[in-house]
Amino acid sequence: MRTSAILPFIEQLKSAAYILIVTHKNPDGDAIGSSLGLSALLKEHGIKTCVVVEDSLPHFLMFLPQLEDVVVFNQFPSKVQEEMNKASCIICTDFGQMDRCGMIEPLIRQSKAPRLLIDHHPDPDQTAFDAMYHDVKASSTSELVSLFASEFFPETKLTKEMATCLYTGLVTDTGCFRFGLRTQTFLVASQLFQLGIDVEQIITSVFDSHSEQRLKLTGFTLLNKLVHLPEYRTAYISLSEEEMKPFDPRKGDTEGLVNYTLSIEHVRFGVFFNQKPDGTIRISFRSKGTFQTNDIARRFFQGGGHRNASGGVFSGTIEEAIQYFLSILPQYQEQLISLP
Ligand code: 5GP
Ligand code: MN
Numbered sequence: 001m002r003t004s005a006i007l008p009f010i011e012q013l014k015s016a017a018y019i020l021i022v023t024h025k026n027p028d029g030d031a032i033g034s035s036l037g038l039s040a041l042l043k044e045h046g047i048k049t050c051v052v053v054e055d056s057l058p059h060f061l062m063f064l065p066q067l068e069d070v071v072v073f074n075q076f077p078s079k080v081q082e083e084m085n086k087a088s089c090i091i092c093t094d095f096g097q098m099d100r101c102g103m104i105e106p107l108i109r110q111s112k113a114p115r116l117l118i119d120h121h122p123d124p125d126q127t128a129f130d131a132m133y134h135d136v137k138a139s140s141t142s143e144l145v146s147l148f149a150s151e152f153f154p155e156t157k158l159t160k161e162m163a164t165c166l167y168t169g170l171v172t173d174t175g176c177f178r179f180g181l182r183t184q185t186f187l188v189a190s191q192l193f194q195l196g197i198d199v200e201q202i203i204t205s206v207f208d209s210h211s212e213q214r215l216k217l218t219g220f221t222l223l224n225k226l227v228h229l230p231e232y233r234t235a236y237i238s239l240s241e242e243e244m245k246p247f248d249p250r251k252g253d254t255e256g257l258v259n260y261t262l263s264i265e266h267v268r269f270g271v272f273f274n275q276k277p278d279g280t281i282r283i284s285f286r287s288k289g290t291f292q293t294n295d296i297a298r299r300f301f302q303g304g305g306h307r308n309a310s311g312g313v314f315s316g317t318i319e320e321a322i323q324y325f326l327s328i329l330p331q332y333q334e335q336l337i338s339l340p
Helices: 006-014 029-044 077-086 098-110 141-152 160-173 183-194 199-207 212-224 241-247 257-263 293-301 318-337
Strands: 018-023 048-053 070-072 089-093 115-119 131-134 226-229 234-239 269-275 281-287 309-314
Touching: 006 089, 006 115, 006 131, 018 029, 018 077, 018 098, 029 048, 029 070, 029 089, 029 141, 029 160, 048 077, 048 098, 070 077, 077 098, 089 098, 115 141, 131 141, 141 160, 141 183, 160 183, 160 199, 212 226, 212 234, 212 241, 212 257, 234 257, 234 318, 257 269, 257 281, 269 318, 281 293, 281 318, 293 309, 293 318, 309 318
Parallel strands: 018 048, 018 089, 048 070, 089 115, 115 131, 234 269
Antiparallel strands: 226 234, 269 281, 281 309
16 A cells, blocks of 8 residues: 555645545546545535546446536536636546546646545556555555545545445446455445445446347357457457447447456456447457556557556557557467466
């Protein structure tokens, strides 16, 4: 845990009139869950807050309580600027590089408000923050927000709504308690559970609230677009805009698709190439064990992330992205083959 300059910041935070919470673009369950949980905590302490994010939330997060705290930059840019002007502190959640918050980055950089980072991604940009509550060993930023609450706001009452948001972050980032776990993860989960959350409702809302079309898109992808390279213990899938169109995809409909690659026996590295409406190729990397996908994302695809879950981008066609990837893969063959 790196908690640089945190104590003086907490004093400032507690006496702040208005705090802005910013999370990363293309927000996931942990980004929104941790931000809303933190927002609820600060409000319970008597501080006004607002959560800002570049683009809209996937539909499966729309069940979360306190969604009215969120302002989406793409929909209300001037409102985000207004909120930014009011903020006496900014808390950045679930990202360590400023470009991850997209078009909100310049607004944050212009603001004079001091910045705190709460995050679990490797190698945060230390120059971008005045204080950090950071731990790569944490399963999720939501886990860190729970620990932050116990450590610095022990007198503040935690509510069921707060716990619902934080538990959502925990289950989404850990794939329902499958990866990135440590003892504190379960301690935090049990504390949140004690607050009376409805776990079944959370799981149903996040994982079982999809459209029929999404399930068929998954079927189409696995049947037609899965490539298994046993000699590299790698499997990849790809989806172009054209291929997705008949399934009328909604935002978030390809979320989790990449994980199927790792369900093949012996596969340790899984990749998903996905063409976005603007034509760019988004790439998701997943691995099992010590194989560092974030190293590949950083070196070759202008991205980054965690060891076992990272992402990046490619400019060109999907075929070119795949060819480029295949040209890189041999350098990693020895490492992949020798993984347990
Ligand atoms: P996903 O594949 O679900 O989009 O992303 C998996 C993880 O990779 C995210 O939680 C995030 O930590 C990281 N990630 C994805 N895209 C990027 C990117 O472009 N830059 C960086 N630094 N991290 C990314
Ligand atoms: Mn996270």
